[in-house]
Amino acid sequence: MKEIEVFFVGRANAGKSAVLKELFGLKTRIGRRPGVTRAPVRYQLDSFIVIDLPGIGFRRGLNGYRRVLSDVIEGERHKRRPRSLGVQVIDGKSFLEITERHSKPLDVDLFEYLLDFEIDPIIAINKMDKIKEHEASLDKIVSRLGMLPPYKQWADRVVPISAKRHDVAQLKWLISHRLQDMKNKIRESEVL
Ligand SMILES: Nc1nc2c(ncn2[C@@H]2O[C@H](COP(=O)(O)OP(=O)(O)OP(=O)(O)O)[C@@H](O)[C@H]2O)c(=O)[nH]1
Numbered sequence: 001m002k003e004i005e006v007f008f009v010g011r012a013n014a015g016k017s018a019v020l021k022e023l024f025g026l027k028t029r030i031g032r033r034p035g036v037t038r039a040p041v042r043y044q045l046d047s048f049i050v051i052d053l054p055g056i057g058f059r060r061g062l063n064g065y066r067r068v069l070s071d072v073i074e075g076e077r078h079k080r081r082p083r084s085l086g087v088q089v090i091d092g093k094s095f096l097e098i099t100e101r102h103s104k105p106l107d108v109d110l111f112e113y114l115l116d117f118e119i120d121p122i123i124a125i126n127k128m129d130k131i132k133e134h135e136a137s138l139d140k141i142v143s144r145l146g147m148l149p150p151y152k153q154w155a156d157r158v159v160p161i162s163a164k165r166h167d168v169a170q171l172k173w174l175i176s177h178r179l180q181d182m183k184n185k186i187r188e189s190e191v192l
């Protein structure tokens with residue numbers, strides 16, 4: 001089971017590395033400017049591997065990013081047993097600002113891209129400490145991602161967090177829950 005990979009994707013500066021530090025106490029590189037994580041960094045934990053990916057949107061759009069992602073998820077579509085779990089980290093504040101300007105956040109394209117690969121990512125909406133009116137904002141974000149509000153009905157997929165406030169417990173729970181599901185499926189397929 002140790003080969004299960006949990007990879008963290010999202011726009012540059014969304015807080016992926018900060019979230020990983022909070023979740024697992026990893027010594028990730030965190031920076032105020034986008035483009036801090038330049039290449040995928042793998043960490044072997046006790047029962048799975050964590051991958052901190054570079055952010056999308058820094059020097060490369062989704063097209064350039066596909067190459068980075070393909071290493072991680074290539075072939076996943078054709079595998080009978082899922083081996084990787086995606087966590088898409090979104091900067092909630094910046095997502096809302098982009099949406100208010102009537103632009104399409106790159107996060108939406110990335111989410112659709114992952115779904116195309118049959119990867120159903122956990123969506124961690126980060127920087128909640130910078131957002132007012134939590135419920136209305138989260139409803140807006142899920143609806144822009146193509147899910148029907150209220151966001152609460154997507155509790156098995158969407159989780160608001162704040163790495164800054166050390167508020168990531170719900171995300172940690174969701175990850176371990178999904179991992180348990182994956183492990184059960186792997187076990188079942190090994191018995192068959
Ligand atoms: N206010 C606030 N700031 C945060 C939060 N999480 C991360 N940050 C800040 O956001 C900035 C970017 O954090 P990183 O973890 O380096 O972001 P990243 O997504 O790994 O960025 P790249 O490696 O460039 O893709 C840093 O200044 C963090 O301190 C949060 O929950 N709230």
Ligand SMILES: [Mg+2]
Pocket residue numbers: 016017018029030036037052053054055
């Ligand atoms: Mg990073």
